[in-house]
Amino acid sequence: MDFPFLFQTMKTLLAALPMTLALFSLSVLFGGLLALLIVWMRVGGNPVLSRFARGYIFIFRGSPLLIQMFLVFYGLGQFGFIRHSFVWPALREPFVCAVLSLALCTAGYTAEIFRFGLRAVQPREIEAARAIGMSGFLLVRRIIAPIAFRHALPAYSTEIVMMVKSTALASLVTVWEVTGVAQRLIAQTYRTMEVFLCAAIIYLVLNFLILQAMALIEHRLSPHRRAAVSLVPGGLPVSR
Amino acid sequence: MAAATRLSVRNIHKSFGAHEVLRGISLDAHDGDVISLLGASGSGKSTFLRCINLLETADQGEIVVDGERIEMTVRNGRNMPVSRKQIDRIRAELGMVFQSFNLWSHMTILDNAIEGPVHVLKRPRAECIAEAEALLEKVGIAEKRHAYPAHLSGGQQQRAAIARALAMKPKVMLFDEPTSALDPELVGEVLRVMRSLAEEGMTMLVVTHEMSFARNVSNRVIFMRSGEIDSDGAPEELFGKGGSPAFRQFIGTFGS
Numbered sequence: 278m279d280f281p282f283l284f285q286t287m288k289t290l291l292a293a294l295p296m297t298l299a300l301f302s303l304s305v306l307f308g309g310l311l312a313l314l315i316v317w318m319r320v321g322g323n324p325v326l327s328r329f330a331r332g333y334i335f336i337f338r339g340s341p342l343l344i345q346m347f348l349v350f351y352g353l354g355q356f357g358f359i360r361h362s363f364v365w366p367a368l369r370e371p372f373v374c375a376v377l378s379l380a381l382c383t384a385g386y387t388a389e390i391f392r393f394g395l396r397a398v399q400p401r402e403i404e405a406a407r408a409i410g411m412s413g414f415l416l417v418r419r420i421i422a423p424i425a426f427r428h429a430l431p432a433y434s435t436e437i438v439m440m441v442k443s444t445a446l447a448s449l450v451t452v453w454e455v456t457g458v459a460q461r462l463i464a465q466t467y468r469t470m471e472v473f474l475c476a477a478i479i480y481l482v483l484n485f486l487i488l489q490a491m492a493l494i495e496h497r498l499s500p501h502r503r504a505a506v507s508l509v510p511g512g513l514p515v516s517r
Numbered sequence: 518m519a520a521a522t523r524l525s526v527r528n529i530h531k532s533f534g535a536h537e538v539l540r541g542i543s544l545d546a547h548d549g550d551v552i553s554l555l556g557a558s559g560s561g562k563s564t565f566l567r568c569i570n571l572l573e574t575a576d577q578g579e580i581v582v583d584g585e586r587i588e589m590t591v592r593n594g595r596n597m598p599v600s601r602k603q604i605d606r607i608r609a610e611l612g613m614v615f616q617s618f619n620l621w622s623h624m625t626i627l628d629n630a631i632e633g634p635v636h637v638l639k640r641p642r643a644e645c646i647a648e649a650e651a652l653l654e655k656v657g658i659a660e661k662r663h664a665y666p667a668h669l670s671g672g673q674q675q676r677a678a679i680a681r682a683l684a685m686k687p688k689v690m691l692f693d694e695p696t697s698a699l700d701p702e703l704v705g706e707v708l709r710v711m712r713s714l715a716e717e718g719m720t721m722l723v724v725t726h727e728m729s730f731a732r733n734v735s736n737r738v739i740f741m742r743s744g745e746i747d748s749d750g751a752p753e754e755l756f757g758k759g760g761s762p763a764f765r766q767f768i769g770t771f772g773s
Contacts, residue, residue, distance in 0.1 A: 405619035405678075408570060409633035409685055410609030419636055424623055468660055501623055501665035 279471070286462060286475045293458040294479065300372070300444040300454055304379035305437060311380060312387035319392060330388065337385030342447050348377040350450040375447035379440065386436050394429030395421065427498050434491035438484050445480075455479055520548035522584075523720045524689050529568055529578035538564045539575070540744040546689060549718040553731035553752075556741035557767060562724045563616075565741070566693050569722070570611045571604050582607050583688045584647070597694075609637055612682030614670040616694040618674040620666040626653065626677045627662040633685045656710045672703030676710055683714075690714065699724040708734075726769050731758050740764045 321329035335347065353359050353368055367373045398421055406420040448457030459476040463469050520534055524546040531539040532729060538561045542722040546552055567573040569580060571587070576596050580587045583596045586753070587607060588599035620629050630649035634640050645711065653659045656676040658669070664676050675695055680689060696704040709728060712734050725731060731738050732752045739750040740763070748764045755764060 317722075362641055376756075399622075401615065401617060401619040402621055404572060404613065405621065408572065408608055408611075408613035408615075409682075410605040410607075410637045411633075412605050415636060419632065420621060427623060498623075 282466075282468070283471055283475060287479075289462060290455050290458055290472075290475055290479055293310045293453055293455045294483075296452065297441075297444050297454040297464075297483075299376055300379060300447055300452065303376045304383060305440055305443075307376065307380040308383035308387055308440075311384035312391055315384055315388040316391045316395070319388060320395060334385045334388055337382050338389070340436050342378065342382045342443055343449065346446055347380055347452055349378040349381075350374040359511070362411055371447075375444075375450055375452045377444060379447070382443070383436060386439075389427065390429050390432045392437060393432065394425035394427075397428035398424045423463050427478065428497065430491070430495050431482065434488060437487060441484050441487065442480060445474065520550075522533050522546070522581075523548055523550070523740075524569070524582040524583070524722070526569060526580075527573045527579040527581075529565065529580075531564055531568055531573060531575050536743050539568065540602065542578075542741075542744075544739070544744060544746075545724060546704065546720055548720055549719045550737060551715040551735040552723065552737045552739060553606050553723065553732055553735040554724045554741060555726075555728075555738050555745075555764075555767065560741040561744040563693050564743045566577045566691050566722060566724050568609050568611055571598060571693060572613075574598070582610055602629055602651055605637075609633070609685055610688045612687030612690040612696045614675070614682055614692045614694075616692065617698050618666070618671070618678045620674055621682070622666055625663050625665055626669070626680075629666070629677060629682045630662075630684045633681070638685065649680065649731045652683050653677070655713075656680045657706070659753060672706045675699065675703075679707075679710055689720045689722065692725070694724050694726065696725065696727055726771075728768060740767065742767075 315330045315333055318330060319334070322460065349368075350371065353374075354365075359365060360369065368377075386465070402424065403416070406416050411419065425486035428506035444454055447454050448460060451457070453461075455476055459472050462472045518528070519734075522545055524544070526542065526544045529542045535568055538594070544552070554565065556562045564573055568575040568578075573581075573653075574597055576593075581590060583609065585603075588603060589596055590599050591597075620626075621632065624632065627646065628705050630652060631642065631645040634645040634648070635642050648660065650659060653662050654678055658676050658680070660675050661669055661673060661677070666677070669677065679695075695711065696703050696707050699707065704727070708730055710722070711723070711730065715734050721735075723730065723735065738750065738752045738755050739746055739747070743762055748759070748761045751758055754760075756768070762769070
């Protein structure tokens, strides 16, 4: 085994890790915000907005992310009004296109995950909040969202891990993140196995850390679902 | 001098589709009144209670809480409140205790109790905690204040729910079958708390099937039948000779 080569490869690939992390964190951030908007449209009660949200979710969940990314990267520039608008300097950047399409796509999935979380909120807990005089944003912020988020968290962790892996597609629109750099190395060295192995290890370690963090958050947010052995002597543990 | 009127309800009507659940209910509750609402299931007593704090919107009628009339209007053929703000304010003055407790599952008992005072009434947190701890002490679950609802028995949960409602310093307490979801051996602990509240002069409306509570704790009993008030009077009177034949028959089913 050629350790110096592996070491050198790892070093080169790790130099591209900040780019992968930037793609990941920006798209999760913007995708999450967009998902909130879409889920609000979806369940808000306005039939037009709800239909729009359904259509959005269908399109972005139903078509390949790679095609969405190509459409954003190669497609948008074909429209004159976009090419001549103030957003063009940003949209001609491969990085912006990649973040945009990743965010648009994850927003569709995340909106559905949040919606299932909302459906798990017990109406009687909402009613109890109304009965003490809560309504509107206060009710959402204090009662509905915290409960819904706890229910959504396991599915949301999966989506986040998927997003880490989806950033690899950005290499196909010329963003030099880990996978893109790996392919460039392979083109130079023809050593497919070692290079991709190193890349895979980077993604695995990254996802391991993210999953640990998510599990920690989940644990911190769900003491009410764990057994309270010390509190209920002889009682049955209340487990998940 | 007559005690102040805490709650005045006039001519409440409510239908669910073609089914008329309430057919003109009126009621005045004065300071310190403890009114038991009795009736077979389906007689409309819970719906009536829920109309008072607008968890259900009555189709018709007037509600005045501590002198403040709830403004209603008809929009798209439906009766509805004019101002959400007013409803929120009125609800904060009416403590509600539910049959199935309805505690917030993700919060500790103490957090449940301070949620309203801190976030609805916007009072200083430290003050609210001190008051809530005193209330939890009063209902006998102070040692459970850092536990979560799922870790408590039904009776403890209901007492926590009562403390949560009391933390808002309500002018009237509404109880919607507070002991119906409890195992028989846990009913007593909740009734004891309610009894001590009554003795302290809290104005209470209690939908219940507990005849002993209606008879011994409340100062007024209202028996509802098919959406109307069938009998209304002091418990001695109704449980004595004054009750209607329907009321006699109803309490007969409880074997008392």
